[in-house]
Amino acid sequence: MKTDPMSKSDYTVEDFVLDSLFREWIFANKADAKLYWESYMRKHPEKIKDIEQARTLLVHLSQEKAQISKLEKRQLWENISSEIDRQHDEPSETKVIPMDSWSAIKQFQAEQQKKSRVAWKRKAIAVLLLVGCVGYFLTRSFPEKVPPPPPKLAEMEVLQAPAGVKSTITLEDGSKVFLNSGSKVTYQKGFTDSLRLLTLEGEAFFEVAHDENRPFIVQTGALSTTALGTSFNISSFPGEDIAISLVTGVVLVEKDDSEEKEELHPGEGIQASKDALTWSKNKFDSEMVLSWMDKTLIFNKEPFAKASERLENWFGVEVIFENTIPGDLMVSGKFVDESLENILTGLSYSSRFDYQIQGKKVRIHFKQKPDIL
Amino acid sequence: MNLAPQTSREESTYWTLLQEGSQAGLEFFYQKYVDDLFSFGMGIVRSEDQVKDAIQEVFLDLWKYRGRLSDSVQVRSYLYKCLAHKIFRLHRKDQKTQQMNWEYTGEREAVVESSESKLIQFQVEDHLRESLSQAIAKLPERQRAVINCLFFEEFSYEETSQIMNINLRSTYTLAWKAIASLKKHLFKAMNILFLLAFLG
Numbered sequence: 401m402k403t404d405p406m407s408k409s410d411y412t413v414e415d416f417v418l419d420s421l422f423r424e425w426i427f428a429n430k431a432d433a434k435l436y437w438e439s440y441m442r443k444h445p446e447k448i449k450d451i452e453q454a455r456t457l458l459v460h461l462s463q464e465k466a467q468i469s470k471l472e473k474r475q476l477w478e479n480i481s482s483e484i485d486r487q488h489d490e491p492s493e494t495k496v497i498p499m500d501s502w503s504a505i506k507q508f509q510a511e512q513q514k515k516s517r518v519a520w521k522r523k524a525i526a527v528l529l530l531v532g533c534v535g536y537f538l539t540r541s542f543p544e545k546v547p548p549p550p551p552k553l554a555e556m557e558v559l560q561a562p563a564g565v566k567s568t569i570t571l572e573d574g575s576k577v578f579l580n581s582g583s584k585v586t587y588q589k590g591f592t593d594s595l596r597l598l599t600l601e602g603e604a605f606f607e608v609a610h611d612e613n614r615p616f617i618v619q620t621g622a623l624s625t626t627a628l629g630t631s632f633n634i635s636s637f638p639g640e641d642i643a644i645s646l647v648t649g650v651v652l653v654e655k656d657d658s659e660e661k662e663e664l665h666p667g668e669g670i671q672a673s674k675d676a677l678t679w680s681k682n683k684f685d686s687e688m689v690l691s692w693m694d695k696t697l698i699f700n701k702e703p704f705a706k707a708s709e710r711l712e713n714w715f716g717v718e719v720i721f722e723n724t725i726p727g728d729l730m731v732s733g734k735f736v737d738e739s740l741e742n743i744l745t746g747l748s749y750s751s752r753f754d755y756q757i758q759g760k761k762v763r764i765h766f767k768q769k770p771d772i773l
Numbered sequence: 774m775n776l777a778p779q780t781s782r783e784e785s786t787y788w789t790l791l792q793e794g795s796q797a798g799l800e801f802f803y804q805k806y807v808d809d810l811f812s813f814g815m816g817i818v819r820s821e822d823q824v825k826d827a828i829q830e831v832f833l834d835l836w837k838y839r840g841r842l843s844d845s846v847q848v849r850s851y852l853y854k855c856l857a858h859k860i861f862r863l864h865r866k867d868q869k870t871q872q873m874n875w876e877y878t879g880e881r882e883a884v885v886e887s888s889e890s891k892l893i894q895f896q897v898e899d900h901l902r903e904s905l906s907q908a909i910a911k912l913p914e915r916q917r918a919v920i921n922c923l924f925f926e927e928f929s930y931e932e933t934s935q936i937m938n939i940n941l942r943s944t945y946t947l948a949w950k951a952i953a954s955l956k957k958h959l960f961k962a963m964n965i966l967f968l969l970a971f972l973g
Contacts, residue, residue, distance in 0.1 A: 413952075418945070418949060418952060420929075424781070453956070460905050460959065461905055461909075461911070462905070463925045467808070467812065468812075480799075565797045567797040618929050716786075
């Protein structure tokens with residue numbers, strides 16, 4: 401590359417085009433580049449024609465940006481993710497944990513049996529090689545000595561999205577779970593023949609694959625939501641109410657320890673306390689409820705402390721208050737796919753605070769109100 | 774002209790997630806870069822299927838070899854590099870379909886609302902742009918890739934050479950050859966325009 405300024409005296413049109421300082425002049429008109437090329441033209445008037453041609457070439461260089469459609473993008477990702485699932489080289493965020501000590505023991509037993517089965521096979525082959533055809537009756541008796549296959553274990557799958565991360569999972573039955581940050585879904589691997597039972601902590605949106613014979617049940621606290629083929633959102637963060645919002649289809653919400661139940665139709669929701677002692681049916685605002693799936697954070701006259709909790713969970717950070725939050729401080733706003741910094745800047749104007757982001761910690765300092773009001 | 778793209782804190786968080794085997798990490802990079810990768814790929818071979826296949830392979834590899842990924846990586850240029858590599862390899866397999874795909878280039882719509890003189894000016898500009906973009910389409914694929922990197926994706930020579938997996942001098946040579954042939958096309962187009970203007 402010709403970087404030595406002296407050698408630029410024999411520049412051709414091509415060299416000008418490829419010179420990044422030249423492009424800085426043409427496209428950005430940067431001061432130092434401008435200065436340089438203007439003095440260059442004074443020194444090398446014979447090059448002005450080439451410079452003009454290089455400029456013409458550069459400004460007409462354009463490219464049709466091929467775009468991938470949203471649908472294709474989603475399909476491509478589904479291909480990738482199902483390919484990954486197919487290869488299942490150790491499932492991603494899913495960690496298989498045994499249900500209790502009994503099944504842990506069973507699992508170790510199963511592994512042990514697997515090993516001994518392999519050992520048996522090796523022996524069997526060795527014996528076969530030795531005895532050959534003559535001892536064929538021996539081989540006939542072998543299958544009986546092979547231990548029976550281990551009983552199928554009730555393995556629990558735990559799908560978890562840590563704070564600051566959202567994830568999408570397709571379950572074995574084809575149902576999809578969109579997990580919000582700081583949420584967890586637990587279910588029995590492969591489900592059972594009669595039931596698809598899951599427990600949820602946090603918030604998730606479910607798109608249930610239709611299967612009449614196996615109801616899809618989500619347990620949250622003392623409530624169970626039963627669906628056949630529908631899509632709905634459940635929010636059940638620790639220390640908060642449970643909110644169930646139905647988007648399509650029909651679901652049945654039941655209290656675990658009583659006969660009380662409520663059927664929900666699209667647009668309807670249930671708001672209940674964790675122990676389900678109080679509950680009420682309502683119409684929900686789907687923009688508000690489903691906003692998290694579009695990476696949208698909405699605050700609707702929310703107390704500041706509550707809003708900061710949501711930011712903590714959304715971005716996986718810790719908010720530290722250096723002084724007390726003004727008691728009556730409410731926050732409103734809608735942020736679509738915004739960075740933490742932009743959101744804080746936005747909020748800091750109306751709520752009058754200074755902030756500092758240090759790694760995973762956010763320090764907030766409220767400005768003192770002037771004494772004279 | 775080109776600021777080295779800084780690996781943001783967000784990116785390095787997700788990179789770590791990916792290394793640790795979280796599919797959410799992979800999805801983050803997919804969602805963030807698939808648009809850019811697609812248009813970059815289409816700039817090299819104009820076959821949607823090939824580009825999509827290549828992108829799929831890039832992300833599957835990323836997942837497969839996640840345990841071996843290095844900690845500090847400029848993710849964007851790394852992904853471009855993987856994609857270019859895949860495309861060149863896939864492409865060698867079916868040169869024939871490629872030839873066909875290049876036949877229908879440029880169905881562009883130029884909507885111009887302006888006074889008549891401006892209109893002519895715009896048409897000249899459009900014509901030049903059009904003929905240059907056709908010329909780019911006719912470049913050998915490696916030259917086209919270098920031009921894409923340098924001029925449309927605004928990578929530096931160093932980054933481009935890494936993406937193309939060739940040394941700096943070859944990068945410069947490829948770019949030089951490409952510009953030389955673009956220049957020829959441009960002048961041809963300009964001469965025709967002058968001739969038309971003269972006749973008109």
